[in-house]
Amino acid sequence: MSQLLERAPIPADAAGRGSGRRPATRRQVMLRRLTGLLIVVAPIAWALHRAVPAGTDLVNRGGLPLLAALFGDILHPALDPTFLGLVVHAAGVTLAFAAVGTVGALVIGMLGGLVLSDVAWRHRPPWPVRMIRLLLRLVLVAVRSVHELVWALLFVSVLGLDPLVAVLAITLPFGAQTAQVFAEMFDGVPPGPLRALRSAGSRPTSALAYTLLPKSAPLLLSYAFYRFECAVRSTVLLGVVGVGGLGQELVVSLQSRNWNEVWTLVGAVLLLSALVDLWSTRLRTDMAVVSCTEWSGGHEQRDPGGPEEENAMRGTGRSRSPWARWSAWVVLPGFVVAWLASDVSLAGLTSPRTQQLTGRLLDDLWPPALPAGGWPALSSAVLDTLAMAVLAMAVAVAITLMMAPLATTPRRGTSTDRIPLAPRLFRGLLWWLARALLLVLRSVPPTVWAVVALLVLFPGVLPGALALGLYTGGILGRLVAEAWESVDTRARDALRHAGVRRGTATLIATVPPSTHQLLTYTLYRFEICVRETAVVGIVGAAGLGRLLAENLAVFRFPVVTALLAASFAVSAATEVIGRRLRRAMRP
């Protein structure tokens, strides 16, 4: 002890400046905190001011009895056999559309991913190939910046109410997203074996198949099921357009105020989502891909060389679980059944009528024109969109802060952490309730939340923000809960061994990294939320989505082009700023 105390203090240079860093001053820390607070508070204050202008009525009192009637029937869902048959059929259609759309997205993703990845090219590709890759990258960014619901609306004007509309609306934006993820995945595969095969004279495709497929198969499979899970949610959402499935039935029942049917359909949507959700989560666990944050967080949470990433990339051990093998075998027959059940025919794509209508649509879309009211109307819609996204994220973060700590699976700590049975059971019950609530929030499409919100609130930013916030809260809550499960607890355990109380140790050791994860995912979901404002706008909330729906309804296609361009610009700007902020926040 005395030896330790007598040791000469470490010189300031060795502790701080020696490592090339200037020590942070207290003033700098305070300034940084104030800036952070301002970045959070100022947009929320501005968005609230925009959403709730002074002197305007927000609550539509005439709608309150409707809301009461809706919730009054929650315990009396429609259960007559004819209607239940209809629900089962609609659920089948939803699954079929989602499955076919996902397979289409995977095909695009696989091809696009190979073209975009660096590993697939032996040397630096020649300039024409580089140009094509750049062009493809831009096209994919543009395609995924348009929401699947907007794609569906555009396809409806060419193909009519054809099942192909739902499939294409899923395939295109999901395919663009998948291509980006697959390209990153392929580039993460160690290049040694590929180089070895190429230098032994293998054909490029054979060498790629031999080296990339076995290595990335576990990740490809789990990502395929994650995409399927998202596709089921999106297909329900597409019901607004009228292409069939549970979503359409839900919209019809809502519009005809058949609340008993609404609850039956909500139950069916929840059941379907829960089943697919559980399947997908189980697969990811078996594949050693710990959480869906792997896909949703843009691969930013993990150290690429870290042991978990290594394990995920290797797909060792549990990746050969019977569940994973069974899932792999079910893919092809499942797709065939879905294809037959969906009644999709590709003939519609090449028919003379489609060609004629596509030509006319493209003619009509160009040149773009400003909406009625000109630039002020357009900029007002852009600001409404941003305000809606900011408020939606505030709602989502509030839900996450309440639910995620409860929905996080508790991990066994040190041996001194043995908790008595009764509190453990209570904790387990809370866990189930929190998980179930998050599932309900994310399974009910935001359009339905918006329709419900519009029963009691006048159209505007607020109902849209509320609807999106509830939906996003369901997703963000799960993302953050799963991410928190992977927070390193060694520091907490070390504190426990040093005699610190459990609560204090958890607070000190796990809250800072957890906060960082919450901020990262909040920023990431904000980028998505901006894109999804179109969805609630389409059912009458506000922002660019509402203008888009109004102009599509009266076939003012030049204005639609301008609105799509504005949406793209807003999404791209948000993505660039969000990415910068996320990068700046990296530890």
Added chain:
Amino acid sequence: MSSPTPVVKMSGVGRSFGGHRALDGVDLSVPAGERMALLGASGAGKSTLLSMLNGSLMASEGVLEVFGQVLADLSPSALRKLQCRIGTVNQRLDLIEQVRVLHNVNAGRLGTWSTTRALVSLIRSRADDEVRSALHNVGMGWALHERTERLSGGERQRVAIARLLVQQPDLILADEPVSSLDPARAAETLELLQAPARGSTLIISLHQPELARQYCTRAVGLREGRLVFDVPTAELDNARLADLYTLP
């Protein structure tokens, strides 16, 4: 009577990476059947030279011929055909981890297979006599359907050599195959390499002069990218080696 075409012929071959000259004006001729050791300190240019010989890297200057063909003049498909005759093995072994041993051995002849056959072979785990015999020759007959990631380091080395056996290359390039192995394992690996090298030309980069003397007939020394000696291994003396491994 004209002498047979050498397997490798290098005339003034150089290679730069940015401002760094990894290989500088190397002249070398390797006749068929030669057992040649490449010696030199780390960073001397041995790996660069071997990568250029198998067509993974192109020369920045000079002319490099393999089997009488100038590599820089070959079309991608002609280069691929030529590469089928060149087998490479290195310290990392570069085996595909997630597949069975059978697939890794099959990978040696992917160059002669169509893409369809390659894809089908990934799904159908059936081995022919050639694969069985290759694995048997390296003492790994039992491991045909074993998953590669479960093998030990020594077993993986044997699989890499079985891959060379089914490829049946005319030129074998071994890039420091024994640098991280204990003496007994190093000798065993070089013994195993003799089987695929039978009737072929072998160029092997080594850090152990005694192994060069034991398994090769010719030694070439590289220092800072330049060829500093080219002698029969019998003439490999300490003075040359000291010069080769002295830090600048």
